[in-house]
Amino acid sequence: MKPIFKRILFFVILIGFWSLGSALEWWSEIIFPSPLSVWQSFVSGIEDKTLIYGLIASFRRLAIGLSISLLLGTSIGILIAKSKTADDTIGSILLALQSVPSIVWLPLAIMWFGLNEKAVIFIVILGGTFVMALNIRTGIKNVPPLYIKAARTMGAGGIDLFRRVIFPASIPHVVTGSRLAWAFAWRALMAGELLSTGPGLGYTLRYASDFGDMSLVICVMIIIGVIGAIVDQLIFQRIEKNVAKRWGL
Amino acid sequence: MFLTINDLNKQFIDQNDITNTVLQDINLNVEQGEFISILGPSGCGKSTLLSIVAGLTSATSGQINVDGHSISKPGKDRGVVFQEPALFPWLTVKENVIFPLKKEMSKSEAITHAKKYLKMVQLTNYLDHYPHELSGGMQQRVAIARALAMDPTLLLMDEPFGALDEQTRSRLHTQLESIWRDTKKTILFVTHSITESIKLSDRIIVMGTQPGVILTDIKVDIPRPREDHKQEMIEIEEHVMQYLKKEIDKVVSGEL
Ligand SMILES: Nc1ncnc2c1ncn2[C@@H]1O[C@H](COP(=O)(O)OP(=O)(O)OP(=O)(O)O)[C@@H](O)[C@H]1O
Ligand SMILES: [Mg+2]
Numbered sequence: 001m002k003p004i005f006k007r008i009l010f011f012v013i014l015i016g017f018w019s020l021g022s023a024l025e026w027w028s029e030i031i032f033p034s035p036l037s038v039w040q041s042f043v044s045g046i047e048d049k050t051l052i053y054g055l056i057a058s059f060r061r062l063a064i065g066l067s068i069s070l071l072l073g074t075s076i077g078i079l080i081a082k083s084k085t086a087d088d089t090i091g092s093i094l095l096a097l098q099s100v101p102s103i104v105w106l107p108l109a110i111m112w113f114g115l116n117e118k119a120v121i122f123i124v125i126l127g128g129t130f131v132m133a134l135n136i137r138t139g140i141k142n143v144p145p146l147y148i149k150a151a152r153t154m155g156a157g158g159i160d161l162f163r164r165v166i167f168p169a170s171i172p173h174v175v176t177g178s179r180l181a182w183a184f185a186w187r188a189l190m191a192g193e194l195l196s197t198g199p200g201l202g203y204t205l206r207y208a209s210d211f212g213d214m215s216l217v218i219c220v221m222i223i224i225g226v227i228g229a230i231v232d233q234l235i236f237q238r239i240e241k242n243v244a245k246r247w248g249l
Numbered sequence: 250m251f252l253t254i255n256d257l258n259k260q261f262i263d264q265n266d267i268t269n270t271v272l273q274d275i276n277l278n279v280e281q282g283e284f285i286s287i288l289g290p291s292g293c294g295k296s297t298l299l300s301i302v303a304g305l306t307s308a309t310s311g312q313i314n315v316d317g318h319s320i321s322k323p324g325k326d327r328g329v330v331f332q333e334p335a336l337f338p339w340l341t342v343k344e345n346v347i348f349p350l351k352k353e354m355s356k357s358e359a360i361t362h363a364k365k366y367l368k369m370v371q372l373t374n375y376l377d378h379y380p381h382e383l384s385g386g387m388q389q390r391v392a393i394a395r396a397l398a399m400d401p402t403l404l405l406m407d408e409p410f411g412a413l414d415e416q417t418r419s420r421l422h423t424q425l426e427s428i429w430r431d432t433k434k435t436i437l438f439v440t441h442s443i444t445e446s447i448k449l450s451d452r453i454i455v456m457g458t459q460p461g462v463i464l465t466d467i468k469v470d471i472p473r474p475r476e477d478h479k480q481e482m483i484e485i486e487e488h489v490m491q492y493l494k495k496e497i498d499k500v501v502s503g504e505l
Contacts, residue, residue: 149305150335152323154349154399164348168339248338248381 033215038222041215050204051223057199058189061117065124066185070178073129077136077177091137098130102184103191110196120192120200127188128181135180139173140166172243179236186228251281251435252302252403257311259297270460271297275311277454277463281402284429284436286446287454288489290496294461295439299407302437303329316402325349328396330406334388336380342367342391343376349399366394369428386417393425397432407439422448426473443489447482448475455489457496464492 015035021027022034029037045051080091102123109119143166151165193202201220208216257275260268271294279285287295300306302313304323313320315327336345346363347356354362367373370390380388389409396404410418426449429436440446446453450469457464467489471481 146331146333146335147337150329150331151348152305153303153327153329154395155323155325155352156348164351165337168337171339246338246379246381 030212031214033218037215038219041213041219042223045204045216045219051201051220053199054201054204054220055223057203058193058201061121061124061193061200062185062189065121065189066128066182068121069125069128069181069185070132072125073132073177073181074136074174076129076133078140080133081137081140087137094130094133097126098134101191102126102188103195106192106195115197117197120189120196123188123192124185128185131184132177132181135173135177136170139170139177142173143169169247172240172247172249175236175240175243179232179240182231182236183228186231190224250278251283251316252279252437253277253312253314254302255312255314257298257301257313258309259294259301259306260309272301272308273460273462275461275463277466279435279437281435282433283452284450285438285452285454286450287437287439287456288441288443288446288493289456289461290458290493290499291441293456293458293496295441295456296407298461299329299405299437299439302403303327303405305329325399326401327403327405328399328401330389330392330396330404330409332408332411334380334385334392336388336391336395338380341377341379342372342383345380345391346395346398348395363394363398366398367391369397369431370394370424384417386413386421389413390421390424393428397428397434402435404434404436406436408441409438410445411440418445425449443486443493444482447471447485447489453485453489455492457492458499464496 019035022029022032022036042051076090076094080087080094105126106119106123109122113119113122147165147169148161151161156164189200190202190205193200194206197203198207201224205217205220205224208214208220254275254277257272258270259272260270262268275298277285287298289295297306301308302315302320304320304327307321318326320327336342337348340348343360343363346367347359350359350362364373364376367376370393372387372390372394375383375387375391380391383391389412393409410421413421422445428434436450438446438449447469453467453469455464455467456462467485469485471478471485475482
């Protein structure tokens with residue numbers, strides 16, 4: 001059987017079991033609503049546009065935050081790959097920063113920027129920057145020395161060498177870095193929205209929870225998961241695979 | 250004299266501050282258009298010598314002149330072909346070959362130029378392929394075309410066919426020979442195959458190891474194509490072997 005069929009069958013069974021459990025009242029509708037109620041929440045959320053506005057708001061913040069973090073991460077990555085001093089100083093603190101979930105910064109961010117979307121975007125930026133920087137550094141440091149030698153014999157040096165050889169050679173790491181940055185930024189965004197202010201998908205989740213609307217809660221959770229999976233598998237993993245093939249990895 | 254190497258020495262200093270003399274008192278003169286093979290056991294410093302001439306490695310002492318200019322850094326007057334093709338995998342065959350030409354000519358000129366050299370290595374049908382879509386032998390031919398495309402006066406080749414199978418290698422020997430005849434490049438060709446060096450070169454520089462020195466300089470005075478002169482080739486092979494045997498024994502006994 002093809003993997004796609006296996007997957008579909010798996011989801012059919014899962015939802016079947018969930019419906020069955022709800023129908024037989026193995027659990028109460030209030031704490032774990034049936035698939036049908038979740039679907040109805042989804043439909044009405046689309047109809048009254050709360051879900052759509054939430055999605056748009058979330059994606060806007062993500063786009064801003066992620067772009068800034070990719071740019072910033074790339075710059076820091078290049079800096080620490082190229083300067084030993086920078087690596088010994090900034091580089092050493094980067095790993096520590098990377099291991100702190102960025103949502104931990106929220107209290108500070110709210111102090112600095114207020115309870116608004118600047119604070120959320122700040123968290124998103126922190127979520128993506130460090131992992132991007134670390135991957136860029138790895139990419140640049142692992143450029144095969146033979147490429148550099150060959151380029152130098154063809155008259156390339158300095159910025160030209162970087163632009164035409166070192167950077168393109170590290171593209172596979174740029175892609176991996178972006179994929180991880182997206183994943184961290186997405187998680188940070190949801191956490192940030194959940195704990196601060198709307199509109200946004202995370203905020204919709206909090207709002208639904210405050211009103212005890214568990215079917216909307218589950219609906220939003222599923223949307224968050226599905227978007228995460230789609231972006232990762234359909235976009236990033238595909239690019240990663242193509243790049244790996246082309247780069248001969 | 251087109252290429253002169255005078256009293257060249259190269260030492261590496263390892264972590265324990267022990268000096269390792271890799272090349273000692275290397276002197277070599279090469280005429281324009283000569284095909285020179287550098288032959289020697291593994292570790293005798295052939296690649297190091299080539300890398301110094303390429304300008305990628307600095308010498309500890311000594312002088313190198315190419316066409317009247319003293320060498321200290323890489324330059325487009327010296328094209329290098331490495332043992333591995335060293336093509337850039339993100340560029341197509343065509344883009345790889347025009348890589349060194351970006352600055353001095355327009356894109357369309359560069360492409361015309363690239364095509365000319367890709368024709369020499371019989372790869373015009375692969376202009377838009379990526380390196381990973383080519384066999385090892387084809388990749389190496391692209392690398393040769395790329396080195397030739399910047400029109401160097403000196404072509405430095407470090408065991409360019411070392412990783413290829415016997416048949417491919419033999420075909421490339423023929424191709425390289427005709428390219429050399431047509432372009433009149435001066436070639437320094439590193440190898441540890443005696444047959445290869447006799448088949449291709451005007452002179453064979455035999456190197457000894459520990460430290461790397463030039464043992465002898467053998468003129469190969471056999472008319473080309475050399476396949477028709479098997480007997481003379483065998484005579485030279487025996488002559489070279491006498492020098493090499495001692496060196497190879499030295500390497501082997503050092504390793505035991
Ligand atoms: N960057 C380096 N640092 C220290 N030692 C080096 C370095 N490069 C080469 N060597 C040493 O120099 C010696 C000669 O190396 P080289 O690569 O020139 O040999 P070779 O003749 O090309 O050998 P092969 O036929 O195996 O390619 C070796 O003993 C090697 O260990
Ligand atoms: Mg070598």
